[in-house]
Amino acid sequence: AQKVTQAQTEISVVEKEDVTLDCVYETRDTTYYLFWYKQPPSGELVFLIRRNSFDEQNEISGRYSWNFQKSTSSFNFTITASQVVDSAVYFCALSDLDRGSTLGRLYFGRGTQLTVWP
Amino acid sequence: EAQVTQNPRYLITVTGKKLTVTCSQNMNHEYMSWYRQDPGLGLRQIYYSMNVEVTDKGDVPEGYKVSRKEKRNFPLILESPSPNQTSLYFCASNGQGTEAFFGQGTRLTVV
Numbered sequence: 001a002q003k004v005t006q007a008q009t010e011i012s013v014v015e016k017e018d019v020t021l022d023c024v025y026e027t028r029d030t031t032y033y034l035f036w037y038k039q040p041p042s043g044e045l046v047f048l049i050r051r052n053s054f055d056e057q058n059e060i061s062g063r064y065s066w067n068f069q070k071s072t073s074s075f076n077f078t079i080t081a082s083q084v085v086d087s088a089v090y091f092c093a094l095s096d097l098d099r100g101s102t103l104g105r106l107y108f109g110r111g112t113q114l115t116v117w118p
Numbered sequence: 119e120a121q122v123t124q125n126p127r128y129l130i131t132v133t134g135k136k137l138t139v140t141c142s143q144n145m146n147h148e149y150m151s152w153y154r155q156d157p158g159l160g161l162r163q164i165y166y167s168m169n170v171e172v173t174d175k176g177d178v179p180e181g182y183k184v185s186r187k188e189k190r191n192f193p194l195i196l197e198s199p200s201p202n203q204t205s206l207y208f209c210a211s212n213g214q215g216t217e218a219f220f221g222q223g224t225r226l227t228v229v
Contacts, residue, residue: 006160009158033215035217035218043206043222043223044220044222044223045208045210045220045223047217047218047219050215050216050217052215091160091161093218095212095215105149105151105163105166106151106163106210106212106218108153108160108161108163109160110158110159110160111160111161
């Protein structure tokens with residue numbers, strides 16, 4: 001069965017520290033997508049990145065970077081030089097593409113609350 | 119502008135009084151779903167729909183109903199709300215393999 005685990009419930013760092021949010025997933029499918037979302041204190045869900053299962057290249061976007069490793073079924077998210085505005089709940093999610101009955105369904109982890117102190 | 123619109127944003131109701139939360143998307147997405155978010159439990163899927171007239175239960179469907187008569191709309195119905203359904207609700211839509219677009223959320227309080 002599809003499952004996403006974010007073992008870190010809460011993380012606190014001080015501004016300018018680097019922080020990595022872990023995401024481990026389970027799926028029997030060979031074709032799938034992985035996502036990260038951010039939920040700031042205002043409550044909306046903001047899409048950050050999508051990665052398909054055939055592309056293991058790491059991605060960097062400004063202070064954000066993502067490390068996808070199929071060998072360990074992980075899709076970790078690193079914020080470099082964190083800022084107070086990065087404080088939010090971050091969700092990792094999985095979408096499978098092989099199963100007809102659940103095609104397109106998203107499976108979310110429980111989220112990691114990141115607090116960045118000034 | 120691509121968006122998912124859900125209404126209302128806030129709702130306080132009494133136990134047993136039927137209510138509907140509306141959700142509409144303008145991206146022609148096949149896939150729509152409802153989630154509830156509770157502290158420490160993340161986003162849990164209530165119902166999802168793969169297309170018009172095709173709906174299925176998610177992880178926490180008890181006490182909820184949905185319908186998908188048109189591709190753009192996916193209302194969430196609480197026939198007899200109870201206090202344990204007090205939560206933050208999100209509607210979402212996506213295409214195959216695309217990111218989900220979320221509505222702004224509905225904060226429901228059942229007293």
